[in-house]
Amino acid sequence: MKKFPRFSEYKILVVRLLLAYLFYFIARVLFYVYNQNLISVDSVYDFLKLCYHGLAFDTTTILYTNGLFILFSVFPLLVNTRKNYQKGLFYLYFSTNLLMYSANFIDFIYYRYTFSRSTRASLDTLENESNKSELFFNFLLNYWHVFLLFFALAYVWILLYKRTKVKPVSEKPTLKYFATSIAGFLIIVALCIGGIRGDFKKSTRPINMLDASRYVQNAGQADVVLNTPFAIIRTWNTNTFKKVNLVPKATVDSLLIPIKQYNNNTPTKPNIVIFILESFAREYNGAFNKGTKIPDYQGYTPFVDSLAQHSLIFTNAHANGWKSIHGMSSVLAGIPSFKDAFTSSPYPKQKIESLVSTLESVGYNTSFFHGAPNGSMGFLGFGNILGFDHYYGKNEYNNDADFDGVWGIWDEPFFQYFNKTLTQKKEPFMATLFSVSSHEPYKVPEKYEGKFPKGKVNINECIGYTDYALKRFFAEAKKQSWYNNTIFVLVADHGNTIAYDEYRKEFNRNTVPILFFSPNEKYVGVNNDLAQQIDIYPTLLDMIGYQKPFRSWGRSLISEKRVPPFAVKYGAKVYQFMSGNYICTFDGQKAVGFYDKDDRGMEKNLIKNRNAEMNALELRCKAFIQDYMERVVDKRLTTVK
Structure with missing residues (x-):
């Protein structure tokens, strides 16, 4: 001392x-x-x-x-x-x-x-x-x-x-x-x-x-x-949205083709109704698991499975983010979220070309429905940026007797409200509903307790309830004059609790169902190619014959020939880009791993045995990240080249 x-x-x-x-x-x-x-x-x-x-x-x-x-x-x-x-x-x-x-x-x-x-x-x-x-x-x-x-x-x-x-x-x-x-x-x-x-x-x-x-x-x-x-x-003050210069712009334009234009179909104006289903992972949908060969597999969506028989479904589809708001930006605006969410960055407050703006430009009325308190999840704010004509939330529903006590209005009554409100719309309309009930705390309305299988994990019963709500919606929608002139889309925002080892694998952890249904059954079939949420926006524009150029990092799932099927997301601290025979992991500057397309657990890194296809895939990664960062930061999320 x-x-x-x-x-x-x-x-x-x-x-x-x-x-x-x-x-x-x-x-x-x-x-x-x-x-x-x-x-x-x-x-x-x-x-x-x-x-x-x-x-x-x-x-x-x-x-x-x-x-x-x-x-x-x-x-x-x-x-x-x-x-x-x-x-x-x-x-x-x-x-x-x-x-x-x-x-x-x-x-x-x-x-x-x-x-x-x-x-x-x-x-x-x-x-x-x-x-x-x-x-x-x-x-x-x-x-x-x-x-x-x-x-x-x-x-x-x-x-x-x-x-x-x-x-x-x-x-x-x-x-x-x-x-x-x-x-x-x-x-x-x-x-x-x-x-x-x-x-x-x-x-x-x-x-x-x-x-x-x-x-x-x-x-x-x-x-x-x-x-x-x-x-x-x-991550408190981190802005991961920073421009990079990895490839010449000509390479971006040739490999990525960020400005799309389709002339495959005659222009039409069908109504478009999109269901973004909370946590409705591909794992829970029987029709999307027929080829997975999962031992003792059980699905919880009998209605969606029946609808799939008359629809075009994609059984190898992926979410482009991990949260609900990521699903909204990916599906409606074709903007994925990677390390940080685009919607939480300094850049979402800009002019964004999207399914909303392109359809409004040809006369569509647009609306967004979410049964939670208005503003929940950031949907109202981002919806305003996209330019929806109308937003319908818990306030507009105006009946707390149907409130689940935590998140919002139970799916079944809110889906019926959705149907009634659409029936009052002038056609053509585009409407998106984001569901709430298939979510923690994993409960169903008291009157339905025991009606749906409890399943293997906590969310399965709720999936059954939301599937039933969809069944009730379609039963009533069929009676309406607008029904036959409508394209319906079903997609999940992201995954949730996992029951099967197949879906615990790194590249399978956030897989979603994608389904297109039209009553005239114009598009029917099972497609096992890679697909993702950001593909929905260009696919719908292709389906209705929208012939103007538009900004999109996704691809039309019904006609795209120039851009091969791919899926991009962020996980395990790296970008993950899958196409062809390989999965490429990318740190933002260079490839750090290559895995066989069937190695969904990403366990055997093949980077020491690189080949021409791997090199080409890395080049596509660079083109994607470069154009994504540049357009976000420079506020060019439109057809501006």
Whole structure:
């Protein structure tokens, strides 16, 4: 103590920070326990290796979180050891640590829907919800065990902290005291800077989420290495929409053809009705799984299966994002979401050519329906950007007797409201309905309890209910004069709880059904080619004979010859682009992996055996990302070349 007057204080500070490491380790173990069926780890040793690599990410989080606590603990003052000062440090320590620590517990449950750690974009999505208190109460009710774990661990953490007491010391304002205090302060600050960056090398950038993938055998393990507060911190002020120059513009125009124009059909004006079905993953639809050969497979959509017999369906279709708002932008505007959502970026407030604007230009009335409180999910705001003529939400429905108590109006009555409202529209019209009931908390109206199979996972019963709501809608719509002159589209926004191993594979995790139905059965059949949400927009324009040029990164699923079938999305911290015989993983600048098209789990990287087809696929990746970023950033989401 005489040589180092504040040694005991520094020792206690280290112990208090080590407590944070201990509880982050416990949270990582619990995260894996809750999601072990989604993340493959071969042994305890492999898991401990992941935890070891996670220490760097924990260090960044803990030092960010405890920055003020550390500063106030080591400030060269004379009052640091006093009781009231230490009491203030106690409240500062736990007010920051428990807030950040709680984010890990959210992902115990939320991970199974997004397959990635929550980021700033996840918080942006929550901001759009007007019923946050109801959602929180529902989460508390259904996942009480998560809250219990959090508060139990917080209680133990507090008890252990209280055992790390700093004894009051009366120090005199000597030169030695202040000199050693300032020296200790500067050393600790330097150590903290290095810890936050991940190392002390000037030449390297601070560690980010991509670095977690450096230590894994399969993509999902990166989320064990990470912690949720780190993911939120690192994406807080990050703008991943940045222009890149990877290929000549002529290459973009020839490979991607971002400005489409079709002259395959005579111009007509059928009504267009699009159902974007919440969490209605391909896995749950029997008609879309006939070729999968999944042992003991069971579907939950008898009506959609019957409708599929008279429709054109795509059994190898993929979502272009992970959240509901991503589905809206992908389906209606042909704009996918990758690392960060386009709709949460600085760029959605611009003129966007879309299915809405192109149809309005030829005389269509357009409307959007969503039974949740107006503005939920950000749909109203983005709908306004796209230029819908009308928006119909819970406010317009105006009958809380049909409110499910959490998200919105039950699907069956809202679908009937949808039908009645369309019947009052002047033709031609384009209307989109985004459903709500096939969603957590996975309940059906009381009068239908027991009517639909419980199934293998929690959402299956709700899928059966939404399928029934669709059956009731079509039964009534058939009676209307507009029905026979209408093209109907059914597509899911994204996936949800997974029952079968086939859909746990990395490239199969977010697959969706795509179905086109017209009462005259002009388009009928089963197509197994790759398809995706961004293909719906150009396909519909092709079907109705829209002959003007328009901006689209997708392709017509009924006639496109120049652009081969493909699917693009973002997952496991990389772009994933599938076409032909391979899946290419792309880090934004170059290919980092190639996998056989049948290796949907993306387990065997073939990059060391590159061939001409792989090189061509990488070139298409570069063209896509370059044009996507350039058009978004430069606000050229129109036919401007």
